[in-house]
Amino acid sequence: MLEVSGLRKVYRSQRREVEAIRDLTFTVDDGELVCVVGPSGCGKTTLLRCVAGLLGPTGGAVRLAGNAVTGPPPGMAVVFQEYGRSLFPWLSVHDNVDLPLRQKRVPRPRRAALVSEALTAVGLDGTQQSNPWQLSGGMQQRVAIARAVAYEPSVLLMDEPFAAVDAQTRAELEDLVRALWQRLGVTILFVTHDIDEAVYLGQRVLVLSASPTVVQDELLVDLPAARDQLHTRADARFTALRARVYEQIQAAKGAQPNTAISS
Amino acid sequence: MLRLSGLAGLLGLAELLPRLGLVDDDYLPPASRIVAALAAEARTAAFWTAVGDTLTAWAIGLVIACTLGVAAGVLIGAVPVLRTWTASTIEFLRPIPSVALIPLAVLLYGTGLGSTLLLVVYAAFWQVLVQVLHGVADVDPVAEETARSFRFSAWARVRHVLWPTALPYVFTGLRLAAAVALVLAVTAELVIGAPGLGSVIAVAQSSGAIATMDALIVVTGLLGVAINLGARLAERRLLSWHQSVRGEVAG
Amino acid sequence: MIRRFLTVLALPVTLFLFWYVASRTSESFYAPPLRTILVAFGDTWTWPRLRADVLPSLGRLAAGYLLAALLGVGLGIAVGASRRLRAAAEPVLEFFRAVPPPVLVPVIMVFAGIGNAMKVIVIVSGCVWPILLNTVEGVRAVDAVLSDTSRAYGITGFARLRYLLLPGAAPQIITGLRQALSLAIILMVISEMVAASNGLGFTIVQFQRSFAIPQMWSGIIVLGLLGFVLSELFRLGERFALGWYHGRREAQRRS
Numbered sequence: 001m002l003e004v005s006g007l008r009k010v011y012r013s014q015r016r017e018v019e020a021i022r023d024l025t026f027t028v029d030d031g032e033l034v035c036v037v038g039p040s041g042c043g044k045t046t047l048l049r050c051v052a053g054l055l056g057p058t059g060g061a062v063r064l065a066g067n068a069v070t071g072p073p074p075g076m077a078v079v080f081q082e083y084g085r086s087l088f089p090w091l092s093v094h095d096n097v098d099l100p101l102r103q104k105r106v107p108r109p110r111r112a113a114l115v116s117e118a119l120t121a122v123g124l125d126g127t128q129q130s131n132p133w134q135l136s137g138g139m140q141q142r143v144a145i146a147r148a149v150a151y152e153p154s155v156l157l158m159d160e161p162f163a164a165v166d167a168q169t170r171a172e173l174e175d176l177v178r179a180l181w182q183r184l185g186v187t188i189l190f191v192t193h194d195i196d197e198a199v200y201l202g203q204r205v206l207v208l209s210a211s212p213t214v215v216q217d218e219l220l221v222d223l224p225a226a227r228d229q230l231h232t233r234a235d236a237r238f239t240a241l242r243a244r245v246y247e248q249i250q251a252a253k254g255a256q257p258n259t260a261i262s263s
Numbered sequence: 264m265l266r267l268s269g270l271a272g273l274l275g276l277a278e279l280l281p282r283l284g285l286v287d288d289d290y291l292p293p294a295s296r297i298v299a300a301l302a303a304e305a306r307t308a309a310f311w312t313a314v315g316d317t318l319t320a321w322a323i324g325l326v327i328a329c330t331l332g333v334a335a336g337v338l339i340g341a342v343p344v345l346r347t348w349t350a351s352t353i354e355f356l357r358p359i360p361s362v363a364l365i366p367l368a369v370l371l372y373g374t375g376l377g378s379t380l381l382l383v384v385y386a387a388f389w390q391v392l393v394q395v396l397h398g399v400a401d402v403d404p405v406a407e408e409t410a411r412s413f414r415f416s417a418w419a420r421v422r423h424v425l426w427p428t429a430l431p432y433v434f435t436g437l438r439l440a441a442a443v444a445l446v447l448a449v450t451a452e453l454v455i456g457a458p459g460l461g462s463v464i465a466v467a468q469s470s471g472a473i474a475t476m477d478a479l480i481v482v483t484g485l486l487g488v489a490i491n492l493g494a495r496l497a498e499r500r501l502l503s504w505h506q507s508v509r510g511e512v513a514g
Numbered sequence: 515m516i517r518r519f520l521t522v523l524a525l526p527v528t529l530f531l532f533w534y535v536a537s538r539t540s541e542s543f544y545a546p547p548l549r550t551i552l553v554a555f556g557d558t559w560t561w562p563r564l565r566a567d568v569l570p571s572l573g574r575l576a577a578g579y580l581l582a583a584l585l586g587v588g589l590g591i592a593v594g595a596s597r598r599l600r601a602a603a604e605p606v607l608e609f610f611r612a613v614p615p616p617v618l619v620p621v622i623m624v625f626a627g628i629g630n631a632m633k634v635i636v637i638v639s640g641c642v643w644p645i646l647l648n649t650v651e652g653v654r655a656v657d658a659v660l661s662d663t664s665r666a667y668g669i670t671g672f673a674r675l676r677y678l679l680l681p682g683a684a685p686q687i688i689t690g691l692r693q694a695l696s697l698a699i700i701l702m703v704i705s706e707m708v709a710a711s712n713g714l715g716f717t718i719v720q721f722q723r724s725f726a727i728p729q730m731w732s733g734i735i736v737l738g739l740l741g742f743v744l745s746e747l748f749r750l751g752e753r754f755a756l757g758w759y760h761g762r763r764e765a766q767r768r769s
Contacts, residue, residue: 360699
């Protein structure tokens, strides 16, 4: 179980302090797919970096399976928004997926199996020897997803992974994430600014307020587990949920305008 | 604060190593003695003449090299045929080390200013030319086609499309050339004996005045720092309008 | 293919022929006919001469350059990876870089004498700065997202150096190495001109002092060829090492 309790993050520069996150508390159960959505600039990425152990919180704690997260924990994989910058341009697609496994000291035959399984799962057969920059944006993000999947994480963090790909690719990748999640039973924390995406993907949606951030609302997505782009998005329940998230985000923007506190 | 600590550390080390006898102070005099030698030098007219000679050779050489480099670069760049046919020659001539010309310079100009200028101009010219050529190659094809579609004359295309695109590269070239020109000016003086800081360093060395020699070397370093800072400052001032498109290409 | 060959060779051949024809009847003492220079070239740069003068020069060049590369990249990564160290070291490094490297010859002669060691030290102490400063810059500019990715996937320690820092900084490191290469040749020649009993720089100055003008010209040509060959070798190496970099730039340009 992933627990975030009383998380607070203040950025300090020489002249001023900016409180990015005020007080966040939530949990994600094992095997759950939770989407985090909020107005732009609300500290979503800060939250994700704290959960990933890339950033130390100012207050509160992140716990993974009971252990406090102080650095990047084993068993956690991250997919970043900037796929172009998160893949090693000097390594082939195969080596990009393989490198973290080598660091984990996975034996060679097992590595080979994991890499090719992961690449097949994301639909990237036959590109193993290419360099990432030879692929389209959508395919690059697939490589990043394959890298995360091959790592066999218990928790997968995704930071607006589809914000920079075109709409059709995005729909495909959303279905890919759901399919992988259902097959692997991995816990996914999915950060996005797209309301439709959050409702379509998640079992639960956390709505964050504007910065300094708190949890504005939390809702259960009671849509059937089998979803598809055409019918789910046309479903009345989907529309209702979507409307509710939209209202909450509007309320969040109105209630707490961006405040940078100086000290 | 931290930035100063590094310099202070260096000075402290240069003072302590010889004082504690870790380095023979005949080889490396303590920093304080070098500073004293520098102060003594600064009171002599000969020192200032030498600095003046070095800077004169540097400035004249740089101006000649830049004029030639920019003119040749724009000409070659503006005429695609020239660009294709000269590429190999430029690639061949550019890496010829300028110091290979030292014997020739001595024969032609002896120990005069001409020797220094030959080396400075040769070395600095390529820096400018190569950057200008890179800049010219960077012209946005869409901008070029726009200019053509509006029936701009050849001169107007150079003036309004090619030159503004190349300008940041020209400045990079000037900055690199300014640094190289100083190196070659001092080298020519040191090796050939043309008047300037380099030849004074050679004299100090042969007469065993190590502290003075070190002091003069520090002066060349300070000149170098001043030239680098000045060039960078000028670049930033004059190019503030298109920092974003600036790309440095190593020559 | 033939056309390409023609464009590459046309101008150099024309210039060469022009020099050859124009100098054919030259009476000038300083600019002898190219024919004479070419004959002198063949007579001068024989195998024993190459072994006695060119090989030692190349040896010093290689030793100095490789040492400078090792030192520069090693220290550069250490300095670049630490913000505090970088802040403290930068002014000092900027100063050392700004010192015209040839003036180090007399300083180094003072304690290293005039042997091979002196020349190697001169080359190292002149070449290390551009490599060092460019490496620092390269390490500093390693992409933040890529750095986060490495941390998130447990790529730390030696693997971080091997797969993140070195390749990430490689474009800048190569830039530094290229600047250092031309410096290395200059310093090799200078140190041999100032104090040596063999080597290319020494030989060429000897020719000049004894007014062996065609031989001197042939020496200048040898130096030119050396510079050209080394820079071509460097280019080949760069294309190999930075294939990904140029490929990605091309890809970005197209889109």
